[in-house]
Amino acid sequence: MRRQTYLEQLMNKTYILLFFSLFSFSIFAQKTTIRGRVLDKSKEPLVGANIFLRDTYDGATSDVEGNFQFDTEESSAQVLLVKYVGYDSVSQQVNLKGGIFEFNPVLRESFNELKVVVITAGSFEASDERKVTVLKPLDIVTTASAGGDTYGALKTLPGAQVSSGDQEGLFVRGGSGTEAQTFIDGMLVRTPFTASTPDYAARGRFSPFLFKGTVFSTGGYSAQYGQGMSSALILDSQDLPERSAGTLAVSCVGLGFGRQKLWKDKGRAIGGSINYTNLGPYFSLVKQRPDFTHKPEYIGTEGFFRQKTGQSGLLKFYGYYNTGRVGFNTKAPSDSIFSFDVKNANAYTNLSWVSFLNEHWKINLGSSFSHDRNDIATTFNMGILSPDTFNIQNSLTQVRAVATRFFGRLTTLRFGGEYQYATDDFKSERGFGSGLRDHYGAIFAESDLYVTTKLVARLGLRGERSSLLSEARLSPRVSLAYKLTDASQVSFAWGHFYQKGDSLLRWRGDFSGAIPGFQKAEHFILNYQYIKNDRTVRIEGFYKKYEELVTTRFVLANDGKGYAKGLELFYRDKKTFRGVDYWLSYSWLDTKRKFQWYPSEAQPTFAANHVATLVAKKYFPKIRTSVGLAYNFATGRPYYNPDSTIVFLSQRTPAYNNLSINASYLTTVRKAFAVFVLGVTNVLNQEQIFGYRFPPQGGEPVPIKPAANQFFFVGAFFSWGTDRRQEVLDNQN
């Protein structure tokens, strides 16, 4: 026999080694069968879980009973993993020695926004970012009675008055229009409405398309916000747009044109628009009650700039300037004429920066400036006709900083401060006038403490001081929410809310040398909410106590008081009727207060006891048309009759009814996406009376009515994206 060469020996050895190393598993490894059952915390089987040995192909999927079984030829120390969508993964060190290995993992549901309780007492949120919201931002623009105005849409929600067509603002739960404040990116907006004219409601200045999120709080809101005794409207401005685009709006009341450009790296965007509104042509077609000496005419421009900073930061600037004029003569008591002409100019800027410093800290910084100027020429009817002109100006300069610390996945602590410098100037041609300056500062801290994913407590404290009032106040605020089931939860809120007297009162205060102090409201709110399968039910009860309201009877004092209590229902349903989305709101309100010039506690003129709204929308795909309707109903509001034999504010106006409809036709015109809109308010032409104006010497009162019973809107909106396909393609990588 030939002796093997060394190489041959080596080769044999190597081959043997190689042989073993390659096929060792199949020859020597014992086969282990891994089997068991996957359950969740409540012992329910989980179907479709992935059970496997890490870094191997070996594994199985659990069946309907949660059972699984698989064989492996791996041996010794291994890691067994269980993965299931929506649940935390389970991993376990195992030592496989052949035979059968029993493994019965219990999986815990992982963090899921839908499963986490949120505070809902007193607040309605419209957001695309959060899933469980009652409204979506688009709802605001598609509500028939809203006329594209954020405030108009909010009036279809419980808690808000619908029949306040003679006064600007949101009248929430027995609060006057000045008790509801608007905040953009955390900062107070001094003049959120267009120039106000007596007897006619003003619209919101800002387009609903500017905002990605809206929270309408009808009470019990966060300690981050102040100076609104009844309500806070919290608006979050848009981040970077999706693409460069152009827009054109043509309607029966004006023209608008806008452009926005998104940089190629998607890190920067700039945009602007110009709008011109003139109701002249419309008024010559549709008769108006007042005799317009200057038909409403406005010209406005706005611009924005947004820039990503670092990994997570975003710097945003928004600027707005609008100027306009409206003048009219209207019938006053005793056959006299009341005339009014206002020229308004309004500037607003908002600069904000938000960034995560690291995974635990977030910083928000902001500054805002606004200036509003009204030049008013009027003929007052005070027994004798007395013409006068006024120049009214106000401004607000503010800075704000908020730091947020995140603890774990849910619990947060926020704290920060704000400083506002406000000016109010009033000059009358007849010589009297005033100028007020206020340095207002506030600090606040608030924590969302998640005890479990089902129970959260929000504890907040706000301290604020006004130099003008020479007063400081501390407001504690507490909210609790508990999730009963996946779909339902209860929520409670309580807090103190302070507010300076409104501008008009402060001017008067200056005349007499005394400035009234803070007014106070205390809120108690209990809320139940159920959201499932495109159905939403909300029931909310509240009690509000007013103290230290400013009175102007003889001297200025803080001796007013009052209460408001009520029950509100909201039901939204997108399911029952195919393709129909509708909601119903009902508010019952019982309120009385003594404030301003009221001689005794009474239901205020802006409060109706029962308010109900139905909003419905349906899209007809075949004709590419979306149709909406809104019915607003309110029982009569108190009005003042100077006849001393009549109990103060005991009479009521007739009930208010308003059926609005709208239709939008969606299409494309060349490359532009186009929407043609048609809208009519008060389709049934029902009479609306907001109150009465009585002649000082007695006689027939003159009802206060809208300028016209109905409003017809016809418009077209076009938007087109810049065709930069290649650029977008390049950015896909």
Next chain:
Amino acid sequence: MKKALSITALFLFALAMQAQTANEKFVKAMEKALSGIDTLKTAEQWLAASNNFERIAQKETKEWLPPYYVAFCQTMAFNMSKDKEMYELFAKRADDFIAKADALNPDNSEIYVLKSMISGLYIRINPMVNGQKYGPVAGLQLEKSKMLDPENPRAYMQQGATLLFTPPQWGGDKVKAKATLEIAAAKYETFKPASSIHPNWGKKTNEMFLEMANK
């Protein structure tokens, strides 16, 4: 010296063998996971298939096909599911896995078809909100897919399906759909996958779509 060379050669050979075997193992596992995939019907079946690919994906972190198929299975599970509350989860997972595949194998025509399908899922979750954002993106992803491989039948099938199922006011067009699906059908006839485990699905679905377009 000779010995040393021989040993080195042997060693290299052994390594290659091992690599070869590992690759064979991968291909076998993939083939097993792919077998019968064209017969799956329910969302549960697709999710089980997804699990198989996910197991392979967690072992073969350098291969783009396992995450590609996870994304594909999640997309199909979405299509078969009636549980609206799960839609977002499926779309999100599909999105996560296609991003992994894309990172491992950039500029791949097949990946862009799937990306476009996933954009379509987001539109279906909330047409009003997501339509504006994902509509143009989905179109561009298909354009890119066709640019990367003009012979990919799935790009044309997906384009045809989009034209077929999109309401006319948003750009749907049955006539164009039919023409595009016919192009897809022709390309399916000549299409040869790069290997037994490369994407080779959709021929039957395309025939079904064509039938619908013909009605």
